[in-house]
Amino acid sequence: METTSTPTHCPYCALQCGMNLSPTPEGGVEVTERVDFPVNRGALCGKGRTAPAVLSSGVRLTSPLVRSGGTLVPATWDEALDRIAGELGAIRAVHGPDALGVFGGGGLTNEKAYTLGKFARVVLGTSQIDYNGRFCMSSAAAGGIKAFGLDRGLPFPLEDIPKTGCVILVGSNLAETMPPALRFFTELRENGGTLIVVDPRRTRTAEQADLHLMPRPGTDLALALGLLHLVVAEGRVDEEYVRERTSGWEEARAAAMAHWPEHVERITGVSVPQLREAVRMFCEPEAAMVLTARGPEQQSKGTDTVGAWINLCLATGRAGRPLSGYGCLTGQGNGQGGREHGQKADQLPGYRKLDDPAARRHVAEVWGVDPDSLPGPGRSAYELLDALGTDIRSLLLMASNPVVSAPRAAHIEERLKSLDFLAVCDVVLSETAALADVVLPVTQWAEETGTMTSLEGRVLLRQRAITPPEGVRSDLEVMHELAARLGVEKGFPTDPEEVFEELRRASAGGPADYSGITYRRLVEENGVFWPCPAPATPTTPTAPTASAVDDDGEDAGLDVFPEDPARDEAGPAQPGAVLPGTVHPGTPRLFLDRFATDDGRARFVPVSHRPAAEEPDEEYPVFLTTGRVVAQYQSGAQTRRVDELNAAAPGPFVELHPRLAARLGAAEGDPLAVVSRRGRAVAPARITTGIRPDTVFMPFHWPGEGRANTLTNPALDPTSRMPEFKVCAVRVEAVER
Incomplete structure (x- = not known):
């Protein structure tokens, strides 16, 4: 029997944690630590540890x-x-x-x-x-294209997070969806930085925050505009940065000024003192980041919401600088690469x-x-x-x-x-x-x-x-x-x-240029960051010539690398050029010299708050939001076949506040029906003070009568065509046992 292990990566989320697969005496494989991969340094969540279980012929298909x-x-x-x-x-x-x-x-x-x-x-x-x-990060992609001219989930490596001064994490429960990533935020706080979490639930991630903001579902756009209003009112705009590296500020500023703090408090339920504290925490350090996930993105105004958070970064000089920027926490394992190469x-x-x-x-x-x-x-x-x-x-x-x-x-x-x-x-x-x-x-x-x-x-x-x-x-x-x-x-x-x-x-020549990447390099270098153009030759172009757009139709531009220091009498080398005989190292950090727009400037996009496509009313008086739990993944097609994961998360549930439970006469574990204009789902109650009283939460991993997506609203963002998974109006009813 072979005893050597094979270095590889987890089959689940977009962290793509490193792991080794080692043969077992029974002829299968087991997961062992791979500490050389910098993202997880050997750590794995339960899904990664148990991934070989789905390789068994007892749970998978073996015949057409x-x-x-x-x-x-x-x-x-x-x-x-x-x-x-x-x-x-x-x-x-x-x-x-x-x-x-x-x-x-x-x-x-x-x-x-x-x-x-x-x-x-x-x-x-x-x-x-x-x-x-399309259901993952299309809104973030469209927002990034509009502002920066290019979309890449994170324009910097995860290792930069612990070194920044403050992170605003919007709509992500990464303690359950990407557990190995939580250490970057733990290290951030150990280093003296601060973490602000925006989520209508007090999740495991929110419990780690220095400040937790709990807006009503569907109001993340108003929240970001309110923070930008305060940045302007308190004189915290980085005027030099705005003048030298951006365009469109006056229009975006005017839109934000229509969202004064008291107005935003009424929309979001987040108090004015909390808004002011968030601005102070974000603006005082030399560097800071905003990271969004499905919470603000899976909305019928997801692109505008992302744009509002990017505007906050731009106004404070938090983009295209070391240890600062806006990024999106991609969910699916190859959600990034999957949309770069033609299945979109x-x-x-x-x-x-x-x-x-x-x-x-x-x-x-x-x-x-x-x-x-x-x-x-x-x-x-x-x-x-x-x-x-x-x-x-x-x-x-x-x-x-x-x-x-x-x-x-x-x-x-x-x-x-x-x-x-x-x-x-x-x-x-x-x-x-x-x-x-x-x-x-x-x-x-x-x-x-x-x-x-x-x-x-x-x-x-x-x-x-x-x-x-x-x-x-x-x-x-x-x-x-x-x-x-x-x-x-x-x-x-x-x-x-x-x-x-x-x-x-x-x-080659496109914004997501992989032409300088080879299988050999990927093994030797533990991965390569795109864009990575191939070395130039006397007969091939030295810089990209094509352009790209995403759903919004904006020109994506191509000048995404720091400018090459090589100079000659004819002028500067084109950004992105690779000199003959050299190997491009890849691009871990984008936009440090210029953004990927025609003029190299980031673009403010003026946006204004608007309600969700479906707001609560007398018939459907409660918000529903959906998400994941730590032991299951996406539709559960694979994880629901792993005994250990099913023992930890055996089925769907309805998370609700004690006040709502009292009105329904529901106790922990009682069956509840959640009803929307599209259908009905039934699951046991899980009562907690860690959710807003006007909101219920359901995980979406299961089929059958507890299927959360029976309820969700397919209202589409006009730019990204993202459905509004994260907010719809429902009523909750007690069900006789």
Whole structure:
């Protein structure tokens, strides 16, 4: 038996914690410490420690399944692939390529996400592709593009957090969602810095804060504007920074001044003294940060909310400076890389814009196709799912479980059932896979090699540690076989490193430039931060030439590196240039010299508060907000199959304040019905003073009658197309036992 361990990364969240996999006498693997990776230094949460449990053949799929007579039955790979190709080809012949939908996942490696986008556009010819990462940080991405010209979750490494003076953490319970990251904030406080947490619940994270602000759900935008108002009123604006490094301040200032403290207190429920204390704590240190997560982002005004927090950073000179900045805590394992390389409705690899002619020419040349053959932008994730069974007649779905994770989930479940044909590639028989006509069993994290991009923008290599079970194939093999059956014999390799080499060429010159990254570098350097352009040669450009945008349509710009010190008589080298014969080191910290806009200045965006799409009323008098618990992950499709995790978090619950419980006559553990305009969910009561009396909380990991997303509102942000997961109006009713 081999005794060597394989260095790799956790399959779950965007921390991508380092771990080693070591063989066991029984033929499996166990997780052991990997202290050399700087993000977690060997520490892991329960999900990471127990990740090998899902590798067991007892809990995962090991044979293709094909629906016959209303039942999924085992089939050969040829039977399953022939069925998928035949159905897709027949539907396309009758209804056209846009009748074929493709839905990806934020857990796919960069290689698979890249290939899925290429497969949709080159093989199927459809514009109807998006992925569940749209539900993760699309609002933060759109806000970052508007302000900075570029989106990367964190524009600095996590190691900078303990060295700053103050962090405002908005809508993140990372003590449960990313436990190993909590140490950065613990070290921040040990170093004399302060932590402000904004959350309507007193979470495990909020318990660590020096100041906890508990706004009403859906009022984070007003809160940020109120803080900016006080920054102006108290003379705390960094006038020199605003003058030299930004544009648009006067309009943003005027918008903020309409949100005076007493007005903001009435909207948010956060007192004026707390507002003033937050401003003092944030402005007094030399450096400070704002970090947002799903709380403010998963709203129908999420992009504007992110913009308001960025405006606070800009007005106080807290962006593009050492140990300062705005960042987003990406949730899904490859939520960052997944949207950079083409599985998003409006993008091509390298974070290029799909409707940009120069971007289309560049990528089409790499792919060996006519640029005019590439379809234009398609629907966003929820809009795509909502259209299933209408003009979208079939769906190929990889690594997602929208029956549990989509807003208005009961409706989406019905849309999936209305399809002419549904094919799902997954590790387990998820609730969505159970509805499929064909299910393909695919390899998992430990059984395949591929790259992931963490929330820091650090590209990492997950290495294959074990051989997959007989009967299981990789997603790359699936797309290779389907492409061949649909008439495209070349261009879909199955070797992940070969795919990555093509991805490097496709991303070259784009904002998310991976062209200087190789598998060898990823092993030797413990990851490389993008952008990382390839070395220049006398016959190749020395700087990017294409531009990119995100959902908001703003030019993303390209000057994201600190300016190269090399000079010659012709003038300065272009930002981002790599001199011939040199290797670019990667870019851990963005924007230190200039922002990625045409003029190098960050842009203030004037925003104003507006209510949530659905506010409480007489019929639905309570706010519902949703989130995660430490022992489960996303839709729970994998973690709900691990005994240890189920013992810690066996099912859904309704968290509510004692005052609300008293009005309902409910005791701890009593069943409660939570009812919205979209449906009804039932779960036991969990009574705590750590939540606002006007708010209830439900975790969203479970299907069935306790499915939280039965209730959530699909109202979309007009820019990011993010659904409003984090706030809707409900009523709560006691249920007889």
